Every structure is written in C-alpha cells, then in structure tokens.
Amino acid sequence: MGLFDLARKRSPWLIHYDCGSCNGCDIELLSCLTPLYDVERFGIVNVGDPKQADILVVTGAVNQQNKDVLKNIYDQMPNPKVVVAVGVCACTGGIFRDCYNVVGGIDKIIPVDVYVPGCPARPEQIIDGIKLAIDKLAEKSAA
Amino acid sequence: MTSLVRIILGLIVFPVIGGLIIGIDRKLTARLQGRFGPPILQPFYDVLKLISKQRLAVNEFQVMSVFIYLASSALSLVLFTLRSDLLMIIFVMSIGAVFLVVGALSVKSAYSQVGAQRELMQMLSYEPLLILVIVGMYLVTGSFNIGIIMQRGKPLIEELPLLFLVMIIVLGIKMRKSPFDLSASEHAHQELVRGLLTDYSGAYLAMIEIAHWYDLMLLLGISALFFYPYTVWGIISALALIALEILIDNVTARLTVKWMLGYSYGVGLVLAAINIVIVYFLR
Numbered sequence: 001m002g003l004f005d006l007a008r009k010r011s012p013w014l015i016h017y018d019c020g021s022c023n024g025c026d027i028e029l030l031s032c033l034t035p036l037y038d039v040e041r042f043g044i045v046n047v048g049d050p051k052q053a054d055i056l057v058v059t060g061a062v063n064q065q066n067k068d069v070l071k072n073i074y075d076q077m078p079n080p081k082v083v084v085a086v087g088v089c090a091c092t093g094g095i096f097r098d099c100y101n102v103v104g105g106i107d108k109i110i111p112v113d114v115y116v117p118g119c120p121a122r123p124e125q126i127i128d129g130i131k132l133a134i135d136k137l138a139e140k141s142a143a
Numbered sequence: 144m145t146s147l148v149r150i151i152l153g154l155i156v157f158p159v160i161g162g163l164i165i166g167i168d169r170k171l172t173a174r175l176q177g178r179f180g181p182p183i184l185q186p187f188y189d190v191l192k193l194i195s196k197q198r199l200a201v202n203e204f205q206v207m208s209v210f211i212y213l214a215s216s217a218l219s220l221v222l223f224t225l226r227s228d229l230l231m232i233i234f235v236m237s238i239g240a241v242f243l244v245v246g247a248l249s250v251k252s253a254y255s256q257v258g259a260q261r262e263l264m265q266m267l268s269y270e271p272l273l274i275l276v277i278v279g280m281y282l283v284t285g286s287f288n289i290g291i292i293m294q295r296g297k298p299l300i301e302e303l304p305l306l307f308l309v310m311i312i313v314l315g316i317k318m319r320k321s322p323f324d325l326s327a328s329e330h331a332h333q334e335l336v337r338g339l340l341t342d343y344s345g346a347y348l349a350m351i352e353i354a355h356w357y358d359l360m361l362l363l364g365i366s367a368l369f370f371y372p373y374t375v376w377g378i379i380s381a382l383a384l385i386a387l388e389i390l391i392d393n394v395t396a397r398l399t400v401k402w403m404l405g406y407s408y409g410v411g412l413v414l415a416a417i418n419i420v421i422v423y424f425l426r
Contacts, residue, residue, distance in 0.1 A: 007191030010182075038178040040169075043185055048333040051199060051344035054192075078197035078345050141195065 005138055008054070008080075011043045012134045015053035017073055019106060021060025024120035025087035029057060032123045039127060042134075050076040055133050056110075061089040061096050062103045074110040080140040082113040082133045086126055091115045146225060153224030154217060157364075161356030162186045164363075168389055175393045186352065193349035201250045201342050208246025209347045215239030216357035223364050226290040229277045233270075236361060239354065240266055243339065250342040258338030262326035264400045268407035269316040272309050275415040276365070279306045282422050293371050300369045302425075305418035307380075310366045312411045314384055316403070317362055320392040323403055334397065 018026050032039045033046060047053050050073045062070060074083070085106050088094040093104040106112060113136050116129035144152075166183035173180025182188075200206050219236040222228075244266070247259035277287060283302050284292045292299070300307055316323040327338035335341070343351055366384055367377030 004191055004195040007188045008195065010188040011185065011192040013189075013192075035177040038173070038180075040173060040181055041179040043181050043188060046333075047337065049337045049341055049344075051342065052193075052337065052340075052348060054196075076199075078199045080196070 005141065008141055009134055009138050012055055012130070012137060013045050013047045013053045014055040014057050014130070015047060015050050015073070015077075016057045016059070017070065019058055019060035019066055019070055019090065020063050020102075021087065021089060025059040025090070025118075025126075028120045028123050029059065029086060029126055032126055037123050037127060039130070042131075044130065050074075051078065053077055054080070054137055055082050055084060055130065057084045057086055057130070058090050058106050059086045061093045062106050062109050063099075063101045064103060065101070067103055067109050070106065070109050080137055082137050082140065083110055084114045084116060084129050084133045085112045086116045086118075086129065087121050088117045088119050091117050094119065149224040149226075150221055153221035157220055157224070157360040158217075158353060158356040161360040162190070162353075164359065164385060165356065168385065171386070171389050172393060175389070186356075190349045190352055193344075193352070194346050196345035198345050198347075200347065201252075204249045205246045205342065206347065208242040208249070209343065209350050211242040212239040212246070213350045213354045213357075215242070216354035216361075220357045220361050220364075223289065223361055226288070226293070228287050229280065229289055229292070229365075230274075230287045232361070233273055233277060236358065237266070237270065239358075243351065243354075247339045247342070252342055254335045254338060254341040258326050258335050258341060261400060262339045264404065265316050265319075265323065265326055268323075268403050268411075269313045272313050272407060272411045272415060275412070275419065276303075276306045276309060276313070279303045279415065279419050279422065280368075282419060282426070289368070292368065296372070298370050298373060298376075302422055303369065303418055305414045307366070307369050309411050309415050310362070310369075311384060311387060312407055314362050314366070315388055315391065316407065317358060318388060320388050322391075322395040322398040324392075324397055325400060325403065328397070329392075 085091045096102045114129045114133045165186045170180040215238045219232045222232050244259045247255045327340045328334045363381040367381045370377035
C-alpha cells in the first residue's frame, strides 16, 4: 500500500468549479498553472472531468440555482476525494452572505476539507491549501 | 534471442520505456513553456493513483471495451517484437482503437459521443497513411513479415524517405498532439471536457494510458524499422520524431476535423503516393 500512497501524493488531479464567484479567486487559481507558480511540477493537473479528479476546488458562494449542480459534481467523483473551498465566499458566503438567493458557504451542501480564506485568495495561499488537501487525501485513503 | 525474452521485452520493458518517453514529453513541454514541469516518472505515479481509485463505470460494455483495447495494444506490440506480419499487427492495433471508440459511444453523454466520432475521424486520417507505409515496405522487400524485411541488409530509408516523413503525421495523430488533439487532448488541456475519455475513470483510465504507451512504442518501432540494420540510427530517429512532435505540439493550436482530413490526405497521402509510385517504376 505504500506505493499507492506515494502515487496519490505525487499525482493529485483537480477539478475547479465556479459556484457563482466574481472570478477573482478563479483567476488567482488559474494563475497557479502559469509558469510563475507552476503547480504541474507537483503533478497537479487541472482535469475538467469530475470522474477523473481527486480534489474539488470550489470558488464562490452557493446559491439556490447551483446547489444541485455542486452536489452532482461532488457525487460523480470517485473516492478518495477532498474538497477545497477557495475564497471567503466559498468558505462562509463572504460579502454575499445575506443575499436572498445565496445559501451560504459550500459546506452547507458538501463536506469541505480545507478552507482557504481571502478575497481573493492569493496563489501562494491556494497552493498551500491544496498541499494540505493532498496530505488529507493521503490520510483518507489510509483510513 | 528466444521467443520468451522477446515476449517479456514487448510486454513489460517497452511500455515502461513508453511511459518514460511520455514523462520526458511532459517535462520537455514544460521547459519549452518556461516552467519546471513534473518529474519524469509522473506517468507512473498517475497510473498507480488511478488504479487505486474507486471503480465507477457507466455500463459493463465500457469496461469490456477497455480490456479489449489494452489487450489488443499489448498483443500488437508483442507481435512486433516477435517479428510477425506487419499488416496483421496494424489490424490488431486497429481492433483496440475501434473498441475504445465503441466503448465511448456506449455512453449517452454528449462529450463522449462527439469525442468518439472525432476519434473515428482521426482513425480515418491516419489508418490509410499507416497502411501505405506498410505497403511501401512490401514493395521494396517483397514481404510484410518483419523478419524478412530485416534481412534486406540495406536500410529502408534509402528507398522510402517520403514514407518516413508520413510517419510524422501518423505519430502526431495517434499521440493526439496538437494540431491533431481533437478527440481527447493531453493532460491539462481540455477538449469537450476530456472528449473520448470523459466517462472513463480510475482503473479503466489507467488501462487506457498503458495501452497508449504500447501504441506509442509500436509506432516508434515501425519508425525505427526504417533504419535497420543501423539500430542506433533507428533509436535516434525515433527520439528525434518524439522531439519534433513535442515541438509541433507547442507551436501549433488545435485545428478542425476538416483541416485534419484535408492535411493528412492532401499532404500525407500525396507524399506516400509519390514515394510508392517512384519505387514501383524503379523496379
């Protein structure tokens, strides 16, 4: 089993879902793929397919319209999986918390493992959060 | 070399080399883009991780298709190392490719369907070129059998240079590198989500990746066959082809199906036809 754990740590594939974000956190997240931060050196690949991903990275607050979509994407991912909430809107609802259509942070719909606050969250913080998520992924599969 | 050694070479050693080549491919692509890139062993980490995930399949036919694809790709490479008949090897490889498409077609998701149909168009583009390459070898040596082709003594590249250029197109389409990555693109690039591979996950995606290594090594083997008996030149030519594909991948964009058909027939088929006609009339 040690070999599989090594492989899981070295090859975390992520899917990014924007739940109604202003795109600030999305841009910071996608800039992690650029040569300045280059997360592919950790083996991280942004696959768009939930069936092939280990880490679900969500930005933006959940609203009544996309809460079912978020649950659907989470359910399509095979185990083991972790969820990272990037940005304060995904963590708690942020500045839009009291809006009539906003449900709140994504932990109201799916279980979240790592919270990365910020508005927008900086790429360094996002990479830190995903590194924490990779460690949690290894813990989950060992359990 | 005994048959057993050849079988082990084809079944185990060559796909590992194929995986390393894909790892070097990703590293080189990253360096060309000014990044560091993943470690060279990354494809093996990916495959191991995929095997360890929960098995989710949409239907059983899809699962059977993946096994057939892996089996036929492995069989075609083993037949190649056993110096069997080249025409049969190409058809065995095609069985696997067709089953990959049919497995994707068995899923009712839009991405799979369009990706599968694009993969059929890609097969329509490279299969005639590959058959013409084999036919060129037959015209020069009188046989499809690899053992007899290797007994020729002179390298095939002397009489078939244009067909070696056609292999560049075939390799580009089969490896799904830009500008031919229409049906399912490489890691980190998305085309119709993952196109053909959208509904494959976990262990089944790992098997598709391993089958891709077998296919890659088969095509590189056919390219290296052009230079036999100078095996070192053959290996150098195979690596040069890979480097050329990576370069083309990084400087071109994804184009359309119409363009791919037009290019592979307008350039590939014409080059192959010219070479075969010249060889035919010189005999």
